[in-house]
Amino acid sequence: MNRNMSIIGVPMDLGQSRRGVDMGPSAIRYAGVVEKLERLQFDVNDLGDITINRPDSKNDKQEGNLRNLPQVAEGNQKLAEMVDQEIEKDRFPLVLGGDHSIAIGSLAGISKHYENLGVIWYDAHGDLNSGETSPSGNIHGMPLAVSLGIGHEKLTNMLDYQPKIKPENIVIVGARSLDPGEKDLIKEKGIKVYSMHEIDRMGMTKVMAETIDYLKDRTDGVHLSLDFDGLDPSEAPGVGTPVLGGMTYRESHLAMEMLAESDILTSAEFVEVNPILDDKNKTATVAVGLMGSLFGEKLK
Numbered sequence: 001m002n003r004n005m006s007i008i009g010v011p012m013d014l015g016q017s018r019r020g021v022d023m024g025p026s027a028i029r030y031a032g033v034v035e036k037l038e039r040l041q042f043d044v045n046d047l048g049d050i051t052i053n054r055p056d057s058k059n060d061k062q063e064g065n066l067r068n069l070p071q072v073a074e075g076n077q078k079l080a081e082m083v084d085q086e087i088e089k090d091r092f093p094l095v096l097g098g099d100h101s102i103a104i105g106s107l108a109g110i111s112k113h114y115e116n117l118g119v120i121w122y123d124a125h126g127d128l129n130s131g132e133t134s135p136s137g138n139i140h141g142m143p144l145a146v147s148l149g150i151g152h153e154k155l156t157n158m159l160d161y162q163p164k165i166k167p168e169n170i171v172i173v174g175a176r177s178l179d180p181g182e183k184d185l186i187k188e189k190g191i192k193v194y195s196m197h198e199i200d201r202m203g204m205t206k207v208m209a210e211t212i213d214y215l216k217d218r219t220d221g222v223h224l225s226l227d228f229d230g231l232d233p234s235e236a237p238g239v240g241t242p243v244l245g246g247m248t249y250r251e252s253h254l255a256m257e258m259l260a261e262s263d264i265l266t267s268a269e270f271v272e273v274n275p276i277l278d279d280k281n282k283t284a285t286v287a288v289g290l291m292g293s294l295f296g297e298k299l300k
């Protein structure tokens with residue numbers, strides 16, 4: 001793995017309706033992410049937080065059922081440019097959110113550099129909605145669709161190319177809450193999904209082994225997009241859209257350790273940590289623990 005790492009904080013909370021997720025990057029830094037990575041022998045450059053401009057008041061749904069579209073697009077444009085520059089400098093981008101709408105910018109900046117970028121979407125949700133299918137109008141429920149070129153063109157055409165990702169290069173892990181339009185899209189595009197059902201039946205070891213084998217053969221880079229609501233809310237309570245019955249702390253560490261061993265990752269993002277909804281910074285602490293496993297921490 002590339003030992004030169006750039007951390008980019010994205011205090012974005014406009015892709016959903018609950019306050020506090022903009023403080024995610026601070027909470028993760030407070031839990032010791034830089035110290036952890038330096039202990040693991042990474043050369044860490046923390047670039048601080050991107051400035052997210054706020055609307056006068058949180059926009060109600062407008063422009064095709066997309067809440068805060070101009071501000072979300074603008075913030076993601078900045079993130080896309082920054083991620084692009086860091087990869088240009090041959091540094092591993094580690095993006096800290098913020099709500100999951102920021103995957104729009106991450107993927108726009110990253111995928112430019114790959115013919116076949118693979119994406120592991122570790123999440124309770126598919127985030128495959130568009131303005132037409134979204135029950136909420138929240139853009140954090142849309143980034144994976146946007147990366148496929150589906151959605152408002154202010155989002156899909158970021159950095160002037162699309163689509164960012166091919167459907168066959170995506171693996172969703174941990175899904176347990178999918179809207180009807182998302183299910184249709186998964187069928188139509190043949191997207192690979194390991195839902196909680198498969199994780200229960202096969203176990204995380206097999207799920208991750210298959211995921212890694214599958215992506216290894218077909219991709220030239222792999223991005224991990226980890227939404228903390230993928231974990232069970234009892235272990236990651238600080239999230240805005242919790243869903244019961246999620247992946248455990250142990251399963252998540254195992255998944256991260258298997259990814260570390262496989263050495264396929266070329267970028268990562270950790271999103272949806274909301275300190276206001278958290279219990280004594282537990283979720284941010286879990287985040288830093290998982291990053292330890294992902295970036296090579298071992299007991300022996």
Ligand SMILES: NC(=[NH2+])NCCC[C@H](N)C(=O)O
Pocket residue numbers: 099100101125127129134135136137138140141142177179227229241272
């Ligand atoms: N990144 C997330 N937490 N997404 C939750 C999305 C929830 C729901 N599917 C929606 O589109 O509104």
Ligand SMILES: [Mn+2]
Pocket residue numbers: 123124125227229230241
């Ligand atoms: Mn989610």
Ligand SMILES: [Mn+2]
Pocket residue numbers: 100123125127140227
């Ligand atoms: Mn998500």
